[in-house]
Amino acid sequence: MVRCSPVCRRLIHKLDATKRSICARSMSIDLRSDTVTLPTADMLRTAMEASLGDDVMGEDKTVLELQEYMADLTGKEAALFVPTGTMANLAAILSHCNTRASDIVIGSTSHIALWEGGGAANLGGVHTRQIIEDEDARMDPNDIIDNIFPDADDHCAKTTLLCLENTQNMLGGVALPPSYMSAMGKLAKEHQIKSHVDGARIFNAAIAQDVSAKELCQDIDSISICFSKGLGAPVGSVLVGDSEFIRLAKRARKRLGGGMRQAGVIASMCLYAAQHNIDRLEDDHRRAKMIASELQNAGFFLPRNGQVDTNIVYFGLPADTDISKQEFQMKLESEFHTLLTAGYSKGGELFRLVTHMGIDDEQIEHATDGIVQLAKKI
Numbered sequence: 001m002v003r004c005s006p007v008c009r010r011l012i013h014k015l016d017a018t019k020r021s022i023c024a025r026s027m028s029i030d031l032r033s034d035t036v037t038l039p040t041a042d043m044l045r046t047a048m049e050a051s052l053g054d055d056v057m058g059e060d061k062t063v064l065e066l067q068e069y070m071a072d073l074t075g076k077e078a079a080l081f082v083p084t085g086t087m088a089n090l091a092a093i094l095s096h097c098n099t100r101a102s103d104i105v106i107g108s109t110s111h112i113a114l115w116e117g118g119g120a121a122n123l124g125g126v127h128t129r130q131i132i133e134d135e136d137a138r139m140d141p142n143d144i145i146d147n148i149f150p151d152a153d154d155h156c157a158k159t160t161l162l163c164l165e166n167t168q169n170m171l172g173g174v175a176l177p178p179s180y181m182s183a184m185g186k187l188a189k190e191h192q193i194k195s196h197v198d199g200a201r202i203f204n205a206a207i208a209q210d211v212s213a214k215e216l217c218q219d220i221d222s223i224s225i226c227f228s229k230g231l232g233a234p235v236g237s238v239l240v241g242d243s244e245f246i247r248l249a250k251r252a253r254k255r256l257g258g259g260m261r262q263a264g265v266i267a268s269m270c271l272y273a274a275q276h277n278i279d280r281l282e283d284d285h286r287r288a289k290m291i292a293s294e295l296q297n298a299g300f301f302l303p304r305n306g307q308v309d310t311n312i313v314y315f316g317l318p319a320d321t322d323i324s325k326q327e328f329q330m331k332l333e334s335e336f337h338t339l340l341t342a343g344y345s346k347g348g349e350l351f352r353l354v355t356h357m358g359i360d361d362e363q364i365e366h367a368t369d370g371i372v373q374l375a376k377k378i
């Protein structure tokens, strides 16, 4: 049994008192991301009691249990625990491509294309063929087909993989439907390439559409899933797919420095998150929709005419406002203790807010009032 340090015990005591997850900046309404939550007392207790071993030697029972649980939950043969979503995506690309000078076809606003340090090219020698998605985060199938190149032509890198993202973060937490996911998986198969989904928030997509993650991804070869987003774990992601894919991803994980030893300490919290925090994502979605509809009614710009599928909302200030973006963000923090992120899309005009398990209805109302009051000078 693992012993807990005095600092850890004090943290658990404090969390016990609040009996809920809190944000990193606990006095604030922190809507910057769903990654800011701290583990709950129950989650930390699970970590203290986890059965541990050396996972590089395949001996950590908690990691093995998590991997089995996630493979089962998603209907895939096998799973691999990794520290981050970024490593999960890169290990997936390296596993599927397996040789340098491959091509992947991917959305131009995807997290892999924008925010993962160009790892596919920088570290993997894999070229990205980027396609502009529509506002509902769909790539046109004809654009995809036009970007698939065969090995036979010396002019081309061999196209090996089609990547999707569900939910799609940068276009507003868009939930891709099962029909589109299946169509994309089948298109990839028809062209003898593999399909991967960055499913950092795949359970948000599933819950929002009342389908299982299994159903959503049945025609997709591999998925990366994060526990450290809406599910509230402090660290951890998993890759799922067939056994050969996972075997090669495990080799890639080692090359990337992601072979962890007593990783059950964190895997236990991920397992806890997967077993307890999926259904509650619905609350985050309801709160995101609440704030989006208030903002739209108050004259703010919302992409997709205000349609919000999950827990991410992008918005622009009303056209008739006098306040600058910088002043708005500063005053929102100093006067309304509300944090959000600025500088997205439309030439950096949009703000982003994300609901999560550290935010309740009262905080959403307070944040909405603050945003509207500042922009409308009420």
Ligand SMILES: Cc1ncc(COP(=O)(O)O)c(C=O)c1O
Pocket (backbone or CB within 6 Å): 083, 084, 085, 086, 087, 111, 112, 165, 167, 169, 198, 200, 201, 226, 228, 237
């Ligand atoms: C859609 C998506 N994929 C992947 C990641 C990367 O996850 P990590 O920060 O764990 O590397 C993120 C992070 O926010 C994300 O939003």
